[in-house]
Amino acid sequence: MNIKLELLRESIMEGISNSIYTALKYAEIDVEPSVNSLAVKALSEIRGIIINQEISEDFDVVEKIIEVLEKYNIYAGDRHSHF
Numbered sequence: 001m002n003i004k005l006e007l008l009r010e011s012i013m014e015g016i017s018n019s020i021y022t023a024l025k026y027a028e029i030d031v032e033p034s035v036n037s038l039a040v041k042a043l044s045e046i047r048g049i050i051i052n053q054e055i056s057e058d059f060d061v062v063e064k065i066i067e068v069l070e071k072y073n074i075y076a077g078d079r080h081s082h083f
Contacts, residue, residue, distance in 0.1 A: 038072055041072075042068055042069070042071075042072045042074070045068045045071075046065050046068055049061060049064045049065055049068065050065075
C-alpha cells in the first residue's frame with residue numbers, strides 16, 4: 001500500500017476514534033448491552049476454534065483466534081498484522 005495512503009488512513013481512523021470516544025463519554029448512552037453482546041460473540045467464536053479438533057496445528061489455532069480479534073477490531077499486536 002502507498003505510504004501516503006497508509007498515513008492518511010491512520011490519521012482518519014484516529015480522528016474518528018477520538019470523535020466517537022468523546023461523543024460516548026459525554027452522552028448518556030448505555031453501551032454495556034452492545035459491548036457485552038460483542039464480547040460474548042467473540043468469546044464464543046474463540047471457544048469454537050479452541051475446541052475444534054479439525055484444526056491440528058497450534059499455529060493455525062492461534063491464527064484463527066487472531067482473525068476473530070481483528071474481526072471485532074481488537075488490537076492483537078503487530079506480529080499478526082496483515083498490513
